Amino acid sequence: MTALFQNYGRRPINLVEGQGVYAWDSTGKKYVDFTSGIAVLALGHCHPILVNALKEQSEKLWHVSNLYASPQQDRLAADLVQDTHLSYGFFCNSGTEANEAAIKLARKHTKKHKMITFVNSFHGRTFAAMSATGQEKVHSGFGPIVETFEYVEFNNIVALQQAVDDETAAIMLEVIQGEGGVNTVTPAFAEAIQKICDDTGILLIVDEVQTGIGRTGSKFAYEQTVLKPNIVTLAKGLGGGFPIGAMLGTADLFDSFGPGTHGSTFGGNPQAVAVAQAISDTVLTADFLGNVQASSQYFKEQLTMHFPQYEVRGMGLLLGLALDKPIPEIVAACEEIGLLVVGAGATTLRLLPPLNVTNAEIDEAIALLKSVLL
Numbered sequence: 001m002t003a004l005f006q007n008y009g010r011r012p013i014n015l016v017e018g019q020g021v022y023a024w025d026s027t028g029k030k031y032v033d034f035t036s037g038i039a040v041l042a043l044g045h046c047h048p049i050l051v052n053a054l055k056e057q058s059e060k061l062w063h064v065s066n067l068y069a070s071p072q073q074d075r076l077a078a079d080l081v082q083d084t085h086l087s088y089g090f091f092c093n094s095g096t097e098a099n100e101a102a103i104k105l106a107r108k109h110t111k112k113h114k115m116i117t118f119v120n121s122f123h124g125r126t127f128a129a130m131s132a133t134g135q136e137k138v139h140s141g142f143g144p145i146v147e148t149f150e151y152v153e154f155n156n157i158v159a160l161q162q163a164v165d166d167e168t169a170a171i172m173l174e175v176i177q178g179e180g181g182v183n184t185v186t187p188a189f190a191e192a193i194q195k196i197c198d199d200t201g202i203l204l205i206v207d208e209v210q211t212g213i214g215r216t217g218s219k220f221a222y223e224q225t226v227l228k229p230n231i232v233t234l235a236k237g238l239g240g241g242f243p244i245g246a247m248l249g250t251a252d253l254f255d256s257f258g259p260g261t262h263g264s265t266f267g268g269n270p271q272a273v274a275v276a277q278a279i280s281d282t283v284l285t286a287d288f289l290g291n292v293q294a295s296s297q298y299f300k301e302q303l304t305m306h307f308p309q310y311e312v313r314g315m316g317l318l319l320g321l322a323l324d325k326p327i328p329e330i331v332a333a334c335e336e337i338g339l340l341v342v343g344a345g346a347t348t349l350r351l352l353p354p355l356n357v358t359n360a361e362i363d364e365a366i367a368l369l370k371s372v373l374l
């Protein structure tokens, strides 16, 4: 018996405690957690910096409405756009909300409504974000979806060129399709997208909900491409486990997102902002990002060395191992021996350690993976 809707295919594990890369279930069994709550726990479980930030803020002020000024939100937004071509930020509570804001802003600014997204993309579960998602199974059963999205094959330049027209408001993509199979945008496709946007004024929205805030070894994944988005969306790792989302945009969009256009009761909540500020201060430094790149390099080398039969995909610490076996069985076998991993698409195993993972912890995960895969 359960009092819960069964909208998730939950694994039968009840995690009750976590520390860094490790988590323990209610029977005391220990796991190496290479899901990080699906790219959320940027610093692993219960990092002292985040625990302290939350503790301090929770004793000062829990909530303040966006009726009032927020220098804290202002500082976090300034830090997120620092050293980029972006100028402004808006805070919400999740990835789907960040994309909802982006879709509304792009439509309002361009006064057009057609948008191009990609097959196997994932942008969230609210109505517009669900409709933006290029996966039939996500739309199924909900009746007419928002009809103004057109789904183009990812990395297919000709198909993209054929899909854009005078009515197109925006192109929206993930640099790496996280849910869709750890599919990375090709350099040629990124170039084609940017050229179309430069030539036509079509807005570019990059969904960095999974790839942002250091996950790929740079502040944002688009920085490792030629893409220059007008709008960037964030969530997952931004709060390190505390719910927060954000939309960042270029200066020319400012007037299209004026008073009364959009909002959120909880968006930019002081506790969420305090934790996200601590994440920003810790993760968005050259030293920390350099370590993510070094860990990524090491992890990729180890995966390639021990599993030469499988393709290693992705960037930074958003890696995928393209298997030829059914993912649910592999995930269950990994859990059995104490390793938490998650699938992506039909046949890809996604590996998402915390960004501060050590080489010894990577070795530990590799050893566990070997006992399942070899």
Ligand SMILES: *Cc1c(COP(=O)(O)O)cnc(C)c1O
Pocket: 093, 094, 095, 096, 097, 099, 122, 123, 124, 125, 174, 178, 179, 207, 208, 209, 210, 235, 236
């Ligand atoms: C997880 C995810 C979302 C949705 O975020 P929620 O916080 O679950 O609403 C959107 N886009 C991408 C790329 C994601 O990985």
